[in-house]
Amino acid sequence: MDLLRHWHPVCLSRELTHRPRRVWLGGVPYAVFRTDGVIGALPDACPHRGMRLSTGRVRGGQLVCPYHGWAFGPDGVGKAPGTPQMRPHTACLEAVERDGAIWMRRPGATGPFPAVGPGGFHPVSVTRHRAAAPLEATMDNFTEVEHTGAVHWMLGYAPEAAEAVQVEVTARPDAVRVYNRGPQRPLPAALRALIGLGPADDFIDDWTSYFSPVHTLFEQYWIEGGTEARRPATVRIGVVYTPVHDDVTDIYTFVHTNAEGSGPRALALRLMLRAFAEVEVRLDASLLGRLEEGRGGLEGRRLGRFDKALRLQRQRIERLYRGPA
Ligand code: FES
Numbered sequence: 001m002d003l004l005r006h007w008h009p010v011c012l013s014r015e016l017t018h019r020p021r022r023v024w025l026g027g028v029p030y031a032v033f034r035t036d037g038v039i040g041a042l043p044d045a046c047p048h049r050g051m052r053l054s055t056g057r058v059r060g061g062q063l064v065c066p067y068h069g070w071a072f073g074p075d076g077v078g079k080a081p082g083t084p085q086m087r088p089h090t091a092c093l094e095a096v097e098r099d100g101a102i103w104m105r106r107p108g109a110t111g112p113f114p115a116v117g118p119g120g121f122h123p124v125s126v127t128r129h130r131a132a133a134p135l136e137a138t139m140d141n142f143t144e145v146e147h148t149g150a151v152h153w154m155l156g157y158a159p160e161a162a163e164a165v166q167v168e169v170t171a172r173p174d175a176v177r178v179y180n181r182g183p184q185r186p187l188p189a190a191l192r193a194l195i196g197l198g199p200a201d202d203f204i205d206d207w208t209s210y211f212s213p214v215h216t217l218f219e220q221y222w223i224e225g226g227t228e229a230r231r232p233a234t235v236r237i238g239v240v241y242t243p244v245h246d247d248v249t250d251i252y253t254f255v256h257t258n259a260e261g262s263g264p265r266a267l268a269l270r271l272m273l274r275a276f277a278e279v280e281v282r283l284d285a286s287l288l289g290r291l292e293e294g295r296g297g298l299e300g301r302r303l304g305r306f307d308k309a310l311r312l313q314r315q316r317i318e319r320l321y322r323g324p325a
């Protein structure tokens, strides 16, 4: 399984300070570090005697091993101060800082960069939440709306309106799209006014999942009740699922909106969205920790009309993400 051929976020930008940090991808530890505006990512084991490089420090553009002081640049080329003629080196990864996160993949890999930062939209927040669940179960949870009424505070559809929610699934070889439309669940009047909603609007949650890396791009908006007129407010959310270990997945959430300007209303809307994203994804992560489901967990299950995308996605994860390049 060659996960390094895909780009993955491995920590948030704000989590990587002047100190190196240990991150995990597919059960393998790496040391990431910043130096002179460059991000380095190396296997987190010194090629000398295996010390954790992430417990060292960054000096002179290199990551210095805390055991015997061998030092390595972001290109993996090192030096051993006690034996200057020696040229130790370690594997290195390609690492970049983008959209508020640190991403890495193998140098020369061709996996595309996921479009989590939509052009023309305004960033609201970037967060990371850890779920004690496999990648597949985590993606399942983000790609059906049936749980939203029971689990979420604001997002999705009220349980009593679930029957009225329309779900359309379209599969392509490399993507699965799900379009959901149904009555907006009751919200406090102040919140409705802030978003610009009427009393009988439909909420649209239209998302597409891709598999290199495994991620889903959501477009959420509203349609005025009794008409086909789209309300101006639109929220775009990119969710990237990074498999930290077999049963642990990090959920990176990139929230953007078209609400522009620095006036009090736009500001209040962005603050509300930020709080909303934090609370709602935290609820998902906590729920996933209580879900006992293995990676092959759909066989023999009784699936409903909201679960149609799940098998299609799992097939694509197997083929496009975990399978041979
Ligand atoms: S183990 Fe890293 S320098 Fe010796």
Ligand SMILES: [Fe+2]
Binding pocket: 141, 142, 147, 148, 151, 152, 284
């Ligand atoms: Fe959810």
